Amino acid sequence: MLRLLSFALFIATWWIASLLIGDAKLPAPPAVLSVLAAEARSGALFVNLGATLARVALAFTLAMALGSAIGYLMGRVSLADRLGDPWLILLLNLPALVVIVLAYIWAGLTEVAAITAIAINKLPTAVVTLREGARALDPALDEMATAFALPRGRAFRHVVLPQLAPYIAAAARSGLSLVWKIVLVAEYLGRPNGVGFEIGVAFQLFDIPLLLAYSLSFAGVVLVIETVLVQPFETRLTRWRLRAA
């Protein structure tokens, strides 16, 4: 109910702003909606959203898997930390645009180049978060696992992973928002479809309703994924914590 109210407030603000600024710069909600409907009818909306989502899913999975493994290793083994740290700082501070442009130059305007570039942008933040998580692991529970001679796999699943879960969730959430942003840049610069490509087209034609239609439908998808996937996952992970009765 509160969410609905907040959504209504957003539409109202938009509408009033469009009346004040003028249709040319900020079209009113109905104009954007009709463009959205037209794109949906032609099927272009779904093709482009689908292409972007697929790139997000692939790059996100790749970066999370690799980043978590590297971060865990760096948090646990000080040699790995000392070796990896300069690389990590370099990657963290490398602008997304540089990675994307270089990837396109070296590997051509290909899908592989785009996804790799997006993943490389997300990778260091996942490493940093998981490294903090691995450093914060409770040594008392490690000792318990050793004393009871828990096999490695079982100890990892029941002792280590639940302690890392909040860090994985944090890395996933910040990583997802980062990937959403960077995927559009990569598409804008070098892919023939996707939300980023359509926004590029709209920019060149100064087609503001089209630009807003794609931006907002994309934001809608993000919101749905957050509500349906990320939040229930977090709730499940923290169900053992005491809740206020």
Added chain:
Amino acid sequence: MQLEVNITGKSFASAAGKRHDVLDNVTFTLNAGEVGVLFGPSGCGKSTLLRILAGLDANYQGHVARSPGMRLGMVFQEPRLLPWRTVEENVRIAAPDVDDGTLSALFEVLELSVHRNHFPGELSLGLARRVALARAFAIEPDFLILDEPLASLDNALAGRLRDQVATLVASRKMMTLLVTHDLDDAVRLGDRLFFLSPRPARILHVETIAAPRATRSEPEIGEIKRQLSQLDLANM
């Protein structure tokens, strides 16, 4: 099964780089079916000694011979349960081979049956201690280490838990090593009492109680305690 302990020294380097001797000469042997009690002042190095015996600390001088394949059950000073797993899961993760009947009987003795599906955060300290005990017993250990399992519980509860520990220890032929500050607990639960000196710890006196644990009467226990409290430990 037998445990031979022959530690000649153990020291830590403090943050300032100074060397602190924690253990001096500690030599004893423990046989299956025997309950040894480590009795000594706070901070004398008992927990350090236990960590060495449990194989958690290999950095010491001397030698500890444990029979190969020996299963260790350990109750730490803090319960060290997994907060994200239920009581029953906590026990089963440590002891995957435990059968349902044994587990039920164990929970029955420790009065944990109604708490099976609770998370550790929902338990009092006394209950969490009992879960830690259940976990240590469920693996059917050959060597059981109890690090002050009754500390910071009120007298009535500590007494009940002590009886439960006594029942469980008697139910299996294993080596048990108990750390306590409480002479009463030591005399009621132990077969051999090792009196330790302040840091660096060494064994000052070994008291063997001949009467089997279950047959000790209240006057006998009182008499042993009276004799032990007259020991002049400070000058040994």
